[in-house]
Amino acid sequence: MLTVKHLNFNYPNSRFVLKSINLDFTAGNIYGLFGKNGEGKSTLLKIMTGLLFPKNGNCLLEGNEMRKREVQSLQHIFLVPEDFELPAISILSFEKVQSCFYPQFSKEQFYELIKEFQLSPTDVISKLSFGQKKKVLIAFGIATNTKLLLMDEPTNGLDIPSKSQFRKVMASIANENKCIVISTHQVRDLHSLINHVMILDNAQVAFDQPLDKVSDGLWFGKPSTNDSTEPIYSESSFGGKAILPRLDKNETEVDLELLFNGVLSTPGKINAILNQTQNDERV
Numbered sequence: 315m316l317t318v319k320h321l322n323f324n325y326p327n328s329r330f331v332l333k334s335i336n337l338d339f340t341a342g343n344i345y346g347l348f349g350k351n352g353e354g355k356s357t358l359l360k361i362m363t364g365l366l367f368p369k370n371g372n373c374l375l376e377g378n379e380m381r382k383r384e385v386q387s388l389q390h391i392f393l394v395p396e397d398f399e400l401p402a403i404s405i406l407s408f409e410k411v412q413s414c415f416y417p418q419f420s421k422e423q424f425y426e427l428i429k430e431f432q433l434s435p436t437d438v439i440s441k442l443s444f445g446q447k448k449k450v451l452i453a454f455g456i457a458t459n460t461k462l463l464l465m466d467e468p469t470n471g472l473d474i475p476s477k478s479q480f481r482k483v484m485a486s487i488a489n490e491n492k493c494i495v496i497s498t499h500q501v502r503d504l505h506s507l508i509n510h511v512m513i514l515d516n517a518q519v520a521f522d523q524p525l526d527k528v529s530d531g532l533w534f535g536k537p538s539t540n541d542s543t544e545p546i547y548s549e550s551s552f553g554g555k556a557i558l559p560r561l562d563k564n565e566t567e568v569d570l571e572l573l574f575n576g577v578l579s580t581p582g583k584i585n586a587i588l589n590q591t592q593n594d595e596r597v
């Protein structure tokens with residue numbers, strides 16, 4: 315659906331934030347885009363939405379260059395940004411002004427979500443808290459029913475019940491025609507929601523794998539004392555959790571935080587093991 319090809323980007327007079335980025339986002343998936351602070355996640359989402367232009371390379375939505383900002387592309391993509399300014403108008407007026415840009419917008423879905431988020435259509439947006447404003451944008455983004463929905467740190471500012479409500483709502487809108495990309499450094503918030511992990515590190519793609527491949531090839535947990543398998547990565551400070559090659563062990567749930575730390579501390583090693591597992595499966 316959306317392809318990022320050989321993309322390089324730098325802000326004026328500064329280092330490259332993104333170097334040689336190649337990524338493919340396809341319908342039916344929920345991608346988790348992870349990276350440390352300042353690794354370029356927001357920048358990449360803005361380039362994908364046509365808000366920033368790459369130095370070199372392309373970002374294509376169904377073959378159309380996002381940098382051209384053509385209506386036929388923009389109507390299929392919605393970004394819930396990390397930082398935003400919203401006008402001092404009611405939720406109702408906001409919906410009326412903005413919804414016409416999105417042909418698949420569902421008023422019914424929007425107001426259902428507004429109710430679920432304990433907001434009222436007559437609430438004036440500028441008088442809402444940051445978390446409540448974020449909920450308005452999340453509800454609006456979902457109701458646009460665009461093919462591609464991008465969310466930048468959507469759970470920032472949400473309280474604990476709202477974070478689980480967010481996960482529930484996102485799981486309910488996922489379908490085979492839609493592609494969702496959620497960027498965050500709070501990996502725990504996406505637990506049991508995403509099915510594909512992308513990690514940016516040192517301005518490059520350090521990891522890009524579907525979760526089922528990760529759970530096929532890797533084992534997560536606290537190894538038993540008689541397990542002789544050498545851990546790929548371990549964290550002694552957190553009760554000895556480790557990542558091991560799965561081999562003939564039972565499948566475990568992917569520990570996203572451990573995977574993230576493992577990828578950053580052993581660049582290449584985890585990818586090499588997953589690629590080896592995939593090659594073995596093909597033979």
Ligand SMILES: Nc1ncnc2c1ncn2[C@@H]1O[C@H](COP(=O)(O)OP(=O)(O)OP(=O)(O)O)[C@@H](O)[C@H]1O
Nearest residue numbers: 325328331349350351352353354355356357358499
């Ligand atoms: N408008 C700008 N002008 C110059 N540099 C910028 C600008 N916006 C971001 N940067 C720099 O680009 C780099 C990437 O920033 P970006 O916001 O994309 O990172 P991020 O991964 O989203 O970070 P975080 O997780 O903290 O939100 C950072 O080093 C940041 O300082």
